[in-house]
Amino acid sequence: MNDGLKIELGRRYRFSASHRLHSDRLSEEENRRVYGKCNNPHGHGHNYVVEVRVSGNVDPATGMIANLADLDGFVDEEVTEPFDHTLLNEDVAAFRENVPTTENLCKEIYKRLKHFPKAKLERVRVEETSNNAFEYAGEELQDCQTVQQGDHGQ
Amino acid sequence: MVYLTRKLEFSASHLYHNPALSAEENKRVFGKCSNPHGHGHNYTLEVTVAGEPDPVTGMVLDLKELKEILEQEITQRMDHRFLNYEVEELKGQIPTCENIVRVIWNLLEPKIQKGRLYKVRLYETPELFAECYRNGAQGA
Numbered sequence: 001m002n003d004g005l006k007i008e009l010g011r012r013y014r015f016s017a018s019h020r021l022h023s024d025r026l027s028e029e030e031n032r033r034v035y036g037k038c039n040n041p042h043g044h045g046h047n048y049v050v051e052v053r054v055s056g057n058v059d060p061a062t063g064m065i066a067n068l069a070d071l072d073g074f075v076d077e078e079v080t081e082p083f084d085h086t087l088l089n090e091d092v093a094a095f096r097e098n099v100p101t102t103e104n105l106c107k108e109i110y111k112r113l114k115h116f117p118k119a120k121l122e123r124v125r126v127e128e129t130s131n132n133a134f135e136y137a138g139e140e141l142q143d144c145q146t147v148q149q150g151d152h153g154q
Numbered sequence: 155m156v157y158l159t160r161k162l163e164f165s166a167s168h169l170y171h172n173p174a175l176s177a178e179e180n181k182r183v184f185g186k187c188s189n190p191h192g193h194g195h196n197y198t199l200e201v202t203v204a205g206e207p208d209p210v211t212g213m214v215l216d217l218k219e220l221k222e223i224l225e226q227e228i229t230q231r232m233d234h235r236f237l238n239y240e241v242e243e244l245k246g247q248i249p250t251c252e253n254i255v256r257v258i259w260n261l262l263e264p265k266i267q268k269g270r271l272y273k274v275r276l277y278e279t280p281e282l283f284a285e286c287y288r289n290g291a292q293g294a
């Protein structure tokens with residue numbers, strides 16, 4: 001339908017995981033200074049909320065941008081299943097190299113969902129706690145933003 | 155530019171059924187959303203209007219006025235209704251969040267005379283929403 005309107009679909013998912021913020025490029029003291037208690041050696045956990053937004057044409061036969069069963073299945077396979085009840089630093093390959101801050105988590109989830117075949121990924125929002133939220137909309141968009149209130153993971 | 159958002163809740167039932175598809179196809183595509191007697195949701199609508207505050211009143215538009223528009227156009231039309239059968243604007247469409255949000259946009263846009271309608275977001279559940287805005291507007 002070409003009426004100049006854009007429709008996006010948003011869906012929220014949850015997973016629980018632990019992480020430790022620690023950078024190999026910093027000394028022990030610097031790690032403690034930068035990351036505070038998020039640097040405690042055995043890590044700590046969060047209940048993460050991932051909000052996924054997709055856009056596309058609304059199929060007149062189904063009234064849908066994408067069938068939720070397809071979106072749910074894709075997110076489950078790419079994100080929820082591999083991330084839920086894991087230690088992100090150890091169990092997700094990307095975070096053996098990169099510090100699993102929620103900024104990096106947001107970008108990793110975006111990267112994994114970018115290839116959803118049934119609709120265009122618009123943005124990913126990750127809520128680490130109810131006070132911390134991060135959004136990533138890819139590099140090509142001007143309006144990608146990171147929203148942070150409060151300290152990391154506290 | 156200031157963006158103001160007003161929320162509204164309404165409760166309604168619907169079902170997903172495309173008469174061009176067989177019973178099996180409807181079941182396959184729409185799952186339990188195609189159960190024949192329908193099912194209901196508590197919908198939450200967020201309506202965002204953009205504009206400059208009037209220098210005299212300090213308002214983009216009077217919230218009372220917006221509340222009345224929402225009451226007349228949305229609550230009276232959709233609250234405690236079976237969307238498939240009782241909402242004229244949805245006739246012939248599957249009442250998904252995507253389609254309802256577009257209908258809501260088209261109902262509200264001409265009624266909002268002060269400021270302009272910027273965004274409409276409709277939650278079907280806390281985990282699922284659709285958003286509508288003009289192409290080129292930022293969907294933040």
